[in-house]
Amino acid sequence: MTEPAPLPDQRLASIDAYRGFVMLLMMAEVLHLDAVAQTQAGSGWWGWLAGLQQHSLWTGCTLHDIIQPSFSFLVGVVLPFSLAGRWRPGEPVVGLAGHALRRGLILVLLGVFLRSLGQARTDWTFEDTLTQIGLGYPWLVGCALCRRRTQWTVFAVILLGYWAAWALYPVPGPDFDYTSLNVPPDWNERATGLGAHWNMNANLGGAVDRYLLNLFPRAEPFIGHPEGYVTLSFIPTLGTMILGLLAGGWLRAGWSDRERVQRLVLVGAAGLILGSALHFGGICPVVKKIWTPAWTLFSGGLCCLLLAAFYAAIEGRGARWAFALIVIGSNSIAAYCLAHLIEGFVAASLQTHLGAGFFAVLGEPYAPVLRGAAVLMVYWLILLWLYRRRLFLKV
Numbered sequence: 001m002t003e004p005a006p007l008p009d010q011r012l013a014s015i016d017a018y019r020g021f022v023m024l025l026m027m028a029e030v031l032h033l034d035a036v037a038q039t040q041a042g043s044g045w046w047g048w049l050a051g052l053q054q055h056s057l058w059t060g061c062t063l064h065d066i067i068q069p070s071f072s073f074l075v076g077v078v079l080p081f082s083l084a085g086r087w088r089p090g091e092p093v094v095g096l097a098g099h100a101l102r103r104g105l106i107l108v109l110l111g112v113f114l115r116s117l118g119q120a121r122t123d124w125t126f127e128d129t130l131t132q133i134g135l136g137y138p139w140l141v142g143c144a145l146c147r148r149r150t151q152w153t154v155f156a157v158i159l160l161g162y163w164a165a166w167a168l169y170p171v172p173g174p175d176f177d178y179t180s181l182n183v184p185p186d187w188n189e190r191a192t193g194l195g196a197h198w199n200m201n202a203n204l205g206g207a208v209d210r211y212l213l214n215l216f217p218r219a220e221p222f223i224g225h226p227e228g229y230v231t232l233s234f235i236p237t238l239g240t241m242i243l244g245l246l247a248g249g250w251l252r253a254g255w256s257d258r259e260r261v262q263r264l265v266l267v268g269a270a271g272l273i274l275g276s277a278l279h280f281g282g283i284c285p286v287v288k289k290i291w292t293p294a295w296t297l298f299s300g301g302l303c304c305l306l307l308a309a310f311y312a313a314i315e316g317r318g319a320r321w322a323f324a325l326i327v328i329g330s331n332s333i334a335a336y337c338l339a340h341l342i343e344g345f346v347a348a349s350l351q352t353h354l355g356a357g358f359f360a361v362l363g364e365p366y367a368p369v370l371r372g373a374a375v376l377m378v379y380w381l382i383l384l385w386l387y388r389r390r391l392f393l394k395v
Contacts, residue, residue, distance in 0.1 A: 012251065013319040013326055015077055018310040020322075020329030022070040025063065027328075027339045027379055029053060030347075031372035039365035058189035058200065058228070058287055059279070061298065065288045068129045069299035070306065071332070072237050075133055076244025077307065079144050080252050093145065100141035106395040107134030114340040124216035125209075127229035130336070135231075136238035143242055148249065151242055158239040159293040163284055166292075169204040171196040178202060182224035191285065198285050198292055205230025205290055233291035240291075243271075243300040247307060257316055264308035271301025327380065327387045334386060334393040338379050346375045 037043070037050035052063045087096050111130030116123040126135065143151050172178070179185050181201035190199050197203060201224035209231050213222040250263050275298025279286040284294040314322055328335050350371065351359070359367040359374070386392070 011081070012311070012315060013322065014307070014310040014314040015074060015251075016329035017314055017319060017322040017325040018070070018307055018329065019074050019332050020325030020327065021306075021310070022067045022074075023328045023332050023335045024325065026067050027335060027376060028372075029339070030343055030375045030379075032368040035368045036365055055227075056288060058289065059285050061286065061288065061302075066299065066302060066306075068132075068288070069237075069240050069295075070303050071129055072133055072240045073244035073247070073300065073303040073307075075137070076140060076241035076246075077248040077251070079140065079245055080248040083141075083144055084252070096141065096145075097138070100138040103395055104134040104137040107131065107137065110134075110337075110395065114337070117340065121217065121219065124218070125213060125222075125225070125229075126231040127225065127233065132234045132237045133241070135234035136241055139238055140241045140245060144245055148246070151246055155239055155242045155246075158235060158242070159296060162236050162239075163293045166197050166204045167194065167284075169197060169207070171199070172202050176202070180223065181206060182226055194282055195285050198287060198290060200228040201225065203230070203290065205232040208232055228289045230290050236291045236293055236296045239293075239296045240300050240303070243267075243296075244303070247304060251311070257311070261308045261312045264304045264311070268301045268304030268308060271297045271299075271304060273301075275299075275301060324380065327383050331383055331386055331392050333395060335379070335383060337393070338382060343375060346378050347371055350374050350378070 031053070033046065033050040033053050037046040040046040054062060055064055056062050083096075086099075087093070108126065108131045111126070111128045111132075111134065112122065112124065114130070115125070115128055126132070143154055146154070178187065178190070178199075178201070183200050183202070187200065190196075200206075206224050206228075209225070210222060212231060247264060247267075250260055253260075255263075275286055275294045275296075278284040278294040278297070284292050286292065286294045286298050288295050288299065310322075319326060354374075359370040362370065
């Protein structure tokens with residue numbers, strides 16, 4: 001398919017709505033559905049709802065697992081639009097490079113700051129959404145200045161090179177004590193064969209972190225993340241962002257809406273199939289916590305399909321039904337900070353002024369959900385106030 005001339009810079013409501021959807025999933029953690037599920041042990045309904053807010057233990061994918069790849073993917077999607085208003089081919093890239101480096105550093109430090117709240121000292125780890133994006137962002141901007149074929153090449157090299165590096169890293173012997181790497185003694189997700197190269201903490205990423213993170217001041221030596229996250233995940237996360245960069249280029253191309261959706265659906269389906277094939281073929285497991293190449297493909301496929309769905313439902317049809325999501329998605333950094341900074345304050349204030357009994361109107365077991373819904377509404381009203389005044393937090 002020959003690409004017509006690109007469209008001018010514009011803001012797509014479908015992108016904001018998609019981003020708002022995933023940010024809503026993140027903010028909805030305040031509902032504490034797991035607390036209700038624990039009091040309703042015989043209810044499969046509440047157990048199912050609580051499961052939607054849980055990350056996969058190791059392999060697989062849940063609804064909550066889609067938040068971070070979607071947020072990362074959308075960073076890539078919007079980049080062609082933002083570059084259209086910031087830089088033109090042939091212009092010096094020094095200023096653009098400086099902006100990318102500054103933004104990457106701010107995202108890394110903001111992530112560390114938010115993760116360190118309530119702790120005795122700064123938590124110098126780099127596995128959360130903002131720090132992972134920040135570590136890869138300057139490289140993403142560099143890719144954005146390249147041709148489409150080069151972007152695909154970099155995407156492939158990242159996945160193949162990262163897979164090979166992990167596959168070549170030696171696995172521990174049969175008598176190895178995995179608890180020495182902070183792996184729970186009852187851990188049942190340990191793979192054998194080729195899949196053993198991606199076992200929790202006994203992998204290349206864990207080895208890098210045992211060196212890197214112990215260079216920072218710590219209360220005790222770092223031996224492994226309690227859930228298996230690794231800093232090196234920013235490399236395949238960059239792959240996710242590059243896939244978003246490609247998708248953003250398709251949205252800016254002068255194709256029809258139908259052609260754009262078809263391209264997103266085709267690539268999305270291919271990602272799902274390839275990621276699943278790698279997983280079930282025993283070549284590379286689908287693990288979000290260490291962002292395996294199979295996860296990059298699988299989750300990237302889901303992101304393409306979700307973007308296609310939001311684009312098809314909104315562009316050319318109106319976005320009135322998605323207004324609540326657009327309010328959140330157009331100010332995603334503010335939403336992210338609200339969810340990490342003021343939950344306790346808002347919940348306590350609501351209980352003080354409305355009374356503890358107000359949230360127990362349906363019974364004490366359901367109080368966490370009602371209280372969380374009220375907190376979520378306060379978040380949205382703050383974001384609405386910012387939206388009405390065109391105040392957007394950017395880094």
